Amino acid sequence: MQTNKVKELIKTGVSLAPMAGITDYVLRSLVRKYSTDSLITTEMISSEFLAQTLKGRSGTEILKRDENHSPISYQISGHKPDLMKLAAQTLSPLADMIDINMGCPVKKVVGGQDGCSLMRNPKLASDLVKAVKDGTDKPVSVKFRLGYTMDELNFVEYGQKMQNSGAEFITIHARTRSQMYSGKADWKLVKKLKENVDIPVFVNGDIVSIETAVQALEESSADGVAIGRGMLGDPTLIKRIEHYLKTGEKLPPPLIEERIALLKYHIDEEIKLRGENVGIKFMRKFYPYYLSGFKNAKVLRTQLVLEEDYDKIIQTLENLTSAQVH
Numbered sequence: 001m002q003t004n005k006v007k008e009l010i011k012t013g014v015s016l017a018p019m020a021g022i023t024d025y026v027l028r029s030l031v032r033k034y035s036t037d038s039l040i041t042t043e044m045i046s047s048e049f050l051a052q053t054l055k056g057r058s059g060t061e062i063l064k065r066d067e068n069h070s071p072i073s074y075q076i077s078g079h080k081p082d083l084m085k086l087a088a089q090t091l092s093p094l095a096d097m098i099d100i101n102m103g104c105p106v107k108k109v110v111g112g113q114d115g116c117s118l119m120r121n122p123k124l125a126s127d128l129v130k131a132v133k134d135g136t137d138k139p140v141s142v143k144f145r146l147g148y149t150m151d152e153l154n155f156v157e158y159g160q161k162m163q164n165s166g167a168e169f170i171t172i173h174a175r176t177r178s179q180m181y182s183g184k185a186d187w188k189l190v191k192k193l194k195e196n197v198d199i200p201v202f203v204n205g206d207i208v209s210i211e212t213a214v215q216a217l218e219e220s221s222a223d224g225v226a227i228g229r230g231m232l233g234d235p236t237l238i239k240r241i242e243h244y245l246k247t248g249e250k251l252p253p254p255l256i257e258e259r260i261a262l263l264k265y266h267i268d269e270e271i272k273l274r275g276e277n278v279g280i281k282f283m284r285k286f287y288p289y290y291l292s293g294f295k296n297a298k299v300l301r302t303q304l305v306l307e308e309d310y311d312k313i314i315q316t317l318e319n320l321t322s323a324q325v326h
Contacts, residue, residue, distance in 0.1 A: 002139045006168050009071040009096055009139065010200055012242045013224035014213070015039040016231070017171065017204050018075040018099065018143065020106075021285070025064040026269040027235070030262070032068055034239035039071045044101050046114075047078030047087040061273055065094055073097035073141065077104065079113040079124060081131035088135030097169070098136050100128060102144035102162075105177040116177040119148050122161050129165035141169035143204075143226075146189055149178040159193045159201075167199065171226045174205040181229070190220035202226045210250055213241045233289030235262065256294070260317050263290040267313065280308055294320070 016023060016031050018041040028040045045062055065072060074095040076087040088098050102125055104115030111117075118125040125142075132140050142162045147153040159170055172193060174185035185205030194201050203222040207213050208230035216225055231237040240251045254262065266286065271279035284305045291297045291304075300320065307313050 002168055006097075006139045006141075006200060009039050009073075010169065010202070010224055012038050013217075013245050014238050014242045015073075015171070015202055015224065015226045016041055016238060017173075017226040017228035018043055018073075018101070019228055020044045020104065022232070024273075025061060026266065026273055028069060028072070029066060029269070030235040030266060031231070031238055032066075034236045035242060036068070037071070038238050038242060039073055039097070040069065041073040041075055041099060044075050044077045044104060045087065045091070047076050047080065047083040050076070050087045050090060051083050063091070063094060064273075071096045073099045075099040075101050075143070076132070077101040077109065077114045079118065079128070081127050084128050085131040085135035088132045088140075092136040092138055095136075095138055097139045097141055098132055099141045099143055099171075100132060100167075102142050103173050103177075105145070105180045110177065116145055116148060119144055119154060119158055119177070120152070122154070122158055125158070126161055126165040129162055129167050133166040139168045140166060141171065142167045143171040143173070145173045146176050146186065149176055152176075153189070155189070156192050156196050159197050163197050163199050169200050169202075170197065171202045171204050173228075174203060174220070185216075187216045187219040187222075190222055194221045194223075200224070204228060206230070209237070210241055210244045214244075232286065233259065233263075233292055259290055260320060263287075264314060264317055266290075267310075271310070276310055277308070280310060280313065 015038055020043050023041060023043045031040055072095060074091040076084060078084045091098060101115055102118045109115035129140060146155045172190055174187050174190050187203055190203045200223040202224040203216050203220040204226035207216050207225050207227055213225045227238055234253060236254055243251055267283050270282050274282060287301050287304050291300050304313060304316060
């Protein structure tokens with residue numbers, strides 16, 4: 001067990017949760033502009049995809065990282081122990097931790113026996129943890145949910161089994177698979193897991209502010225919080241939560257003009273990474289978050305989502321700054 005190493009990686013008590021198609025190189029870099037020490041996590045990397053990539057020797061931006069990205073966890077998904085071991089071996093030189101996805105609720109993921117479907121197959125999940133441990137000298141963590149359905153709340157026994165198999169850190173999304181992202185995360189249930197394992201536990205789900213982070217920690221007794229969708233449109237949130245936990249001081253969220261500046265920066269960085277056409281289309285999913293609470297937000301989102309011309313997008317955002325501020 002690498003207890004001290006894990007404690008060092010999670011010392012701020014706040015992490016960036018993995019989100020498929022979201023926590024890419026650019027978003028991780030944005031979080032790092034503000035938070036130098038939080039554990040950040042890559043988007044889910046399929047072990048099958050990685051094996052095929054290695055065969056073809058074609059590079060992929062999903063693996064990209066900078067020197068200052070540490071501490072960073074690379075999240076892998078899959079259900080074949082040999083491929084998961086290979087993924088761990090491949091990613092170990094880049095990673096400070098290897099995380100196994102056991103919580104993704106998306107139909108095509110669980111349909112392929114990956115993600116949250118593993119909660120219905122604890123024996124296989126245990127074998128995956130052991131295989132990943134064999135493939136890396138870095139700490140191994142797992143991320144899962146309360147269970148597959150409300151009738152299958154097996155998260156306590158499941159967490160114990162993962163710990164016994166060698167997992168050294170748990171992040172738990174306080175919903176079931178059947179809930180997807182609806183309803184409310186039940187932070188209080190996480191306390192049962194915390195009381196029954198000896199490894200650190202971070203709580204995840206519905207943490208969107210300093211206040212909800214504090215409430216989640218109080219109700220769950222967790223060692224920290226993992227921030228997912230709550231930080232979209234506000235990459236400063238992780239830093240602000242860290243700062244509050246350390247000092248008791250609440251730093252204000254970004255002002256309207258700061259959020260627009262962040263959005264423009266985000267667009268530019270995605271274009272650098274992916275090219276203009278793909279980068280602009282990729283950014284569409286982020287507009288609702290950055291523009292949340294703005295006057296005429298719905299109209300603006302519709303306008304930006306349909307726009308493919310970079311100069312027009314930037315001009316719209318610059319016009320928006322003056323319109324919102326005055």
